[in-house]
Amino acid sequence: MSHCEPYFKPFDETDPYTQEDAPGLSFRKVLPVGLIPDVDMGLVTLEGPAHKFPGSHDTFDQAYLVYRGTGHINLGDDRIRIDRPGIVVIPHGTRHSMEADAGQTMQYVYVNHAVHA
Numbered sequence: 001m002s003h004c005e006p007y008f009k010p011f012d013e014t015d016p017y018t019q020e021d022a023p024g025l026s027f028r029k030v031l032p033v034g035l036i037p038d039v040d041m042g043l044v045t046l047e048g049p050a051h052k053f054p055g056s057h058d059t060f061d062q063a064y065l066v067y068r069g070t071g072h073i074n075l076g077d078d079r080i081r082i083d084r085p086g087i088v089v090i091p092h093g094t095r096h097s098m099e100a101d102a103g104q105t106m107q108y109v110y111v112n113h114a115v116h117a
Contacts (some may be wrong), residue, residue, distance in 0.1 A: 004036050011043055021053040030109065038114035045107050046071070048100030056095045060112040064088040064098075069106030072099045082106075 014028045024047060031041035046052065048071065064073070067085045074080075074097045075090065082088075088108075090096050092115045100106035 007031075007035060014043070021055075024050050025052060038116075040112050042110050042112075043107065044098070044110060045105065046098060046100035048104040048106065049102040050100045050106075052098040054095050054097040056093055057112075058092055058115075060114050061092050062090040062096075062113075063111045064090070064108045065111070066106070066108040068108075069104040070101045071104060071106050073097070074099070 009030070011028060011030060014030045015032075017027050017029060019025070019027060026045045028043040029040070030043050031039065033040045044052070046069070048069070054074065065085075065087055066082055070081075070083050072079055072081055073088055074095075075088070076094055076096075080088075098106065098108070
């Protein structure tokens with residue numbers, strides 16, 4: 001059985017980081033790796049028009065909890081409109097990207113869950 005400790009930290013006090021392929025986007029690691037086994041979480045902010053370049057992950061599944069802004073998510077060959085808060089599930093190996101509409105600030109929390117063979 002796993003054990004974790006209670007934890008609270010305001011988003012603005014979490015660790016920021018950058019990604020080379022994502023100019024104009026901001027990232028924060030909101031749940032440190034290891035605090036909950038096999039899970040980490042972050043906060044992403046896109047100032048539209050902005051496009052998070054496509055990528056995929058082989059070692060974890062993802063969920064995006066989109067809570068602000070409008071735009072699109074591209075999942076494989078599908079382009080899905082985001083016009084209100086919602087959840088996106090991205091199985092490992094799925095090519096995906098996010099786009100924020102012009103004049104919009106899109107924010108979402110991602111949850112990464114490690115995939116074990």
